[in-house]
Amino acid sequence: MLTDLTSRQTLTGTAVQLDHVTRTYPDGDRTVAALDDVSLDVTAGSFTAVMGPSGSGKSTFLSCAAGLDSPTSGRVVIGGTDLSGMSPDALTRFRRQHVGFVFQGYNLVPHLTVAENVRLPMTLAGAEVDQDRLEALLASVGLEGRDGRLPGELSGGQAQRVAIARALVASPDVVFADEPTGALDAATADRILQLLRHSVHELGQTLVLVTHDPRAASYADRLVFLADGRIRDELEAPTLESVTARVLELGR
Numbered sequence: 001m002l003t004d005l006t007s008r009q010t011l012t013g014t015a016v017q018l019d020h021v022t023r024t025y026p027d028g029d030r031t032v033a034a035l036d037d038v039s040l041d042v043t044a045g046s047f048t049a050v051m052g053p054s055g056s057g058k059s060t061f062l063s064c065a066a067g068l069d070s071p072t073s074g075r076v077v078i079g080g081t082d083l084s085g086m087s088p089d090a091l092t093r094f095r096r097q098h099v100g101f102v103f104q105g106y107n108l109v110p111h112l113t114v115a116e117n118v119r120l121p122m123t124l125a126g127a128e129v130d131q132d133r134l135e136a137l138l139a140s141v142g143l144e145g146r147d148g149r150l151p152g153e154l155s156g157g158q159a160q161r162v163a164i165a166r167a168l169v170a171s172p173d174v175v176f177a178d179e180p181t182g183a184l185d186a187a188t189a190d191r192i193l194q195l196l197r198h199s200v201h202e203l204g205q206t207l208v209l210v211t212h213d214p215r216a217a218s219y220a221d222r223l224v225f226l227a228d229g230r231i232r233d234e235l236e237a238p239t240l241e242s243v244t245a246r247v248l249e250l251g252r
Ligand SMILES: Nc1ncnc2c1ncn2[C@@H]1O[C@H](COP(=O)(O)OP(=O)(O)OP(=O)(O)O)[C@@H](O)[C@H]1O
Pocket: 025, 026, 032, 033, 034, 052, 053, 054, 055, 056, 057, 058, 059, 060, 061, 212
């Protein structure tokens, strides 16, 4: 069971705002809009999934919304801070403190222990993690007693739990998860998705999950469908049945 590890200051309001965000890329003589005038408010303490077929703009959405890339036009606001015009260095510093990431491939540093991997965002930001908090965080993701292990000694599900603890350690304004269960078997994937959902509903974490998997999307509070770089549709309280039905409708 997750305990209240975070002292979140904002449980209400908007955690992430995309305001008319467009991202174009050169394509020969033309430009292609990977993201085309997307506006979206992500409510603090909510779990939003973003789904869409291959090439619909999911990766571009994640890169722009998380401050990994800058939109060609429009603006992104995270936790009240407008990212427009920030230098790459300033964006990196901002992300370390305000944005957590969980990727399909875990992205753990192989020669660092579990505890060192979890601490890493804070270490890079020049901050300490209290030992009690570290232990409580590891326990909350089901990794108590494993703090001295190396990533190579963990199963895929355990490695992703480390990545989730690392994403939560700085109490970020938002965690972005990019196909976090793509490399896991179905039962392990369900446990990881439950853990992510609990981080929202029990810790008040804001979570944005990017996926092409209806099952993963059905864990969210709200589902946004992308197609051709635009928001095509939305579902509140999605279920596997409603997501699957909508995917079939949109595919027509
Ligand atoms: N660096 C780039 N240069 C040129 N075109 C790009 C670039 N990145 C993305 N695109 C184009 O933008 C569109 C959206 O791509 P994006 O990778 O965001 O889609 P996606 O939904 O994440 O796809 P997938 O599910 O296959 O990863 C595609 O047409 C893609 O070819």
